[in-house]
Amino acid sequence: MARGRDARSFDEDDVPTRANPRGTRPRSKQRPAHENAVDGMVIAVDRGRYLVLAGDVEVTAMKARELGRKSIVVGDRVGVVGEVSDAPDALVRIVRLDDRATVLRRTADDNDPHERVIVANADQLVVVSALADPEPSYGLIDRCVVAALAAGIEPLLCLTKSDLASADPVIERYEPLSVPAIVTHRGGPLDELREHLAGQVSVLVGHSGVGKSTLINALVPSADRATGRVSAIGKGRHTSSSAVALALPGGGGWVVDTPGVRSFGLAHVTPDDLLWAFPDLEDGATQCRPGCEHTLDYPDCHLDAWVAQGHSTPVRLAAFRQLLVSR
Missing domain, CATH: 2.40.50.140 (Nucleic acid-binding proteins)
Structure with a gap:
């Protein structure tokens, strides 16, 4: 600083600067358009x-x-x-x-606040359940139906092993939800299932032993070979929690195998979402007092009277309350 000059008389022109100081180059916020993607x-x-x-x-x-x-x-x-x-x-x-049309989510359990996206842009969720060996898991079916409806995805029941037990009880249980059901048996024709899958992106879920892998191999004969190619990108490691999309022969849609999805935590689903899965109870819930929790121990819940009037069944009300409490 020059002697004898009042410091207050200096301006920015008197401060030496570098022509292009490192780190001061302005960054552009414009991202590549990737028009040729x-x-x-x-x-x-x-x-x-x-x-x-x-x-x-x-x-x-x-x-x-x-x-x-x-x-x-x-x-x-x-x-x-x-x-x-x-x-x-x-x-x-x-x-x-790209923006997603639908998102199928689940949480690890009902107390987990973190959602996990399983599949994007699916059209329907096919819940594969055996009629015997093992017995139908109504808890899993209920949760899958709720998860599908909450995501704007159509649910579909595929009931296997009909040669071992009747499908009537399962079909009757979900009739109030208007959930379509397809009944199959080992080695039997799959024409009806193929009609429902044609032109759709369908996610298949189900417990071990219900015949889901058998269905996929019958629908996509090259499934084993395709899975081998998928494993190759992970050096032969194919995790049980990963989903794989397989093209149906003839370009008529996709089936997504989810070998690791055996349960659905519903922490992300609201009571209103649950009522979407139980339309036979929805109108009755609108007649409850404000703040009604619809649980078994909540006083004067109108849903009990609604069922007593024949609008639904005790089984459906119990299933709804079980899901509600487990959230």
Whole structure:
């Protein structure tokens, strides 16, 4: 500083500056448009790598950094850039994640606040249940139906092993929900099921031993080979919790196998969502007093009178209350 000059007379022109000081370069907020990105669908996910069907080519993709922490799941529609070819070393980047039409979620349990997206853009949820060996798990079926309706996805029951037990009790139980049911037996025709799956993205869920894998192998004869390709992107590791989308022969839709999804936590589902799954109780609930919790020990819940009047059944009311309490 020059002597004899009042410090208050200095201005910014007297301060030496570097022509391009490091770290002061303005950053552009404009992201690449990626106008040449190829549309694709995610058909498998394994440890940060994604198997994407881009056109008629399956490619292994990584998520671009610009997408940040956005999760990408099976069923997502995406845009990819890079070498979109069937070359063994081809690697592309996912640079765009399209809006989802539907999102099927679950939580680890009913007290877990963290939702997990299972599949995106599904049209229907096929709940596969055996009629015997093992017995139908009504708790799982109820939860799957609720999860589907809360997500705007159509539920469908596929009842297997009809040669061992009658399907009538299960069909009657879900008749008030207008949930369609398809009855099959081992080695029997699957024409009716194929009609429901045609042109749809269908998620199949079910307990171990109900015949879900048998159905998938019958619907998609190349399923084992396709699963082998999916495992290859994870060096042979195919986790039991990952979903895999398999194309139905003839280009008539997709089935999504979810081998690890054996239960649905419903922490993300509200009481109103539950009532959507029980339309036979919905009108009765509107006649309850404000603040009614609809539980068994709540005084003067109108749902008891509603059932007594024949609008629903004690079984349906008990199922609704069980789900409500378990949230």
